[in-house]
Amino acid sequence: MSYARWSILIACSAGLFAAGLDAAHARIDEPTELVDQQHCMFCHTSDAPFLAPSFRQIADRYRGVPNATAMLEIKLRKGGRAHWGDTAMPLPSERGGPLSAEDAHKLVEWVMSQ
Ligand code: HEC
Incomplete structure (x- = not known):
């Protein structure tokens, strides 16, 4: 070289x-392709609670909470108990396709930066 x-x-x-x-x-810049493919904005907005808590509320809630990002990444991929109300997030298969660990990490980093 x-x-x-x-x-x-x-x-x-x-x-x-x-x-x-x-x-x-x-x-962090929005990973737009992933966000579109997984339809995140169908239920979430950045700053106003809609069908789901806003990404800013989520970031505020988990900022400084140990292991929160790891928990959220698993939740995005495999689902889990609801933390905000009675409705849990739909699984990736219902959102637009499987989500890799790497992509889940990208999405959570982006949500937590809001
Ligand atoms: C069909 C509607 C819907 C879609 C699509 C959706 N969400 Fe959610 N999301 C919700 C609801 C409802 C909650 C609140 C669940 C709860 O009480 O834990 C939530 C909660 C969350 C949480 C917080 C979870 C917790 O344990 O506190 C994160 C992070 C999140 N969503 C990220 C995303 C991302 C990133 C996408 C796109 C990959 C996405 N969501 C797509 C409805 C949706």
Whole structure:
């Protein structure tokens, strides 16, 4: 690999690293494709409770709660007991298809950044 290509690679990784650091404070970009495929916005909005708690309410509730993100990722993939009312979230199979652990992680990171 030429020197020029290496420097591009290094510059890119530095950019990614900076974006990662920033994510602790700023909102993470919506993973739109996943959100559409899983119809998240059919029931949720960012800031107003609708058929489901808003993503901001969810982020506020679980911010600083140990293991909350791991719990939410499992919940998105496999379902679980309702935490907000009587209605639990539908399973991925009813939302648009199976959800990988990696994609569940992306979605939860995004929800928690709101
Ligand atoms: C058919 C409606 C519907 C869809 C579609 C939906 N949700 Fe939900 N979601 C709900 C309801 C209802 C609740 C409240 C469940 C409860 O009481 O725990 C909820 C709760 C949640 C919670 C909090 C769970 C908890 O244990 O507190 C998260 C996080 C969440 N949704 C993320 C998502 C994401 C991300 C998507 C898209 C992948 C999505 N939801 C799609 C209805 C929906």
